[in-house]
Amino acid sequence: MLQSRKVFILLACVLAFQEISGEISAGVQNAVDLPKCFSCEGVNCLRTTRQNATVSCSDKLDVCVTIYEDYAVSERGCFSQISLAGQAKCAAKDDQCQKCSGQLCNNQGRRDFRCIQCTGSDSASCNQGSTASLTASQCGLPTSANSYCYVKVVGDMKDNLQRGCALSVKEQKSCLEDSECSLCLPDNSSDSVACNNFDLPLVSKSGADQSKKFTSLSFAFLGLLLLKMLN
Structure with a gap:
């Protein structure tokens, strides 16, 4: 009777160990999904x-x-x-x-496909690429046979620069057809300086303000002239 009791206890321990081991194995297995x-x-x-x-x-x-x-x-x-x-x-x-390593991580361009990526309206230093310390960052996945960085004059008043990666043929053609946009090759960059750190001419803000004043004065003059004619 005593021997049978020992065998029963031993069997129960073995079954319990197998159950726990199975739970641990399943937990470990489910901890990492297939990439x-x-x-x-x-x-x-x-x-x-x-x-x-x-x-x-x-x-x-x-x-x-x-x-x-x-x-x-x-x-x-x-x-x-x-x-x-x-x-x-x-x-x-x-x-x-x-x-x-990671889920859906292969969505970037080459590690050395790096451009300055910024807009002057968000960061004033973006308008001073040649004198400011602007850091280049890795570009996204290109869908073009050639990869370029770009610098472009943007804004209603043409008073800001935008810098970035030209990833598609459409973006590259659009820049080529724009007299206020310029492309450069990323392999012309160095470890510390991206190729699109150069500047393009901007309309000065003082000039823009003067233009606004001139427009306002013109409308005021026309208003007075119209009132004179009606009287």
């Missing part, structure tokens, strides 16, 4: 309609990756699922391979 990455290949990587396509990785230890041809995106997805050519770039630690 999900943005996915594209070839010309689809340059199509805005394909920018949000995703794929789930089959391994929790997998990472997201973006492969470039120069600065243009040529492939995105889970590292284990991309082409052998793409994996070779990563193995060689080429700048044209960019890995990241």
Whole structure:
């Protein structure tokens, strides 16, 4: 009887341990979801309609990756699922391979695709790029074969500069057709200075104020003239 009781207690302990172990294993397993990455290949990587396509990785230890041809995106997805050519770039630690860990993290341009990104209406120093200490930051994902930074005159009074990344062909063409917008190549940047730190001519605020005064005086003169004619 005593022996049977010991066996029963031992069996109960084993079952309890298995149940607890199972709960811990399930908890650990659910603690990390399978990585999900943005996915594209070839010309689809340059199509805005394909920018949000995703794929789930089959391994929790997998990472997201973006492969470039120069600065243009040529492939995105889970590292284990991309082409052998793409994996070779990563193995060689080429700048044209960019890995990241996290859900949908592969949505950026190359790490060295950096431009100053600001607007003069938000920060006065943005209007003084050549003399101010403006910091460049990594650009988003380009959908163009070529990547550029830009500087553009903006505002109703044309008294502010805007600086940023020209990511799409549409943005780049728009800048080229605008006499008050200029592009530059990010590979002309250095570690401390972005290529779009140059300035473009602005309409001075004093000149803008004088223009406003002249317009007001003109309307006042016309008003007086009209009253004289009516009398």
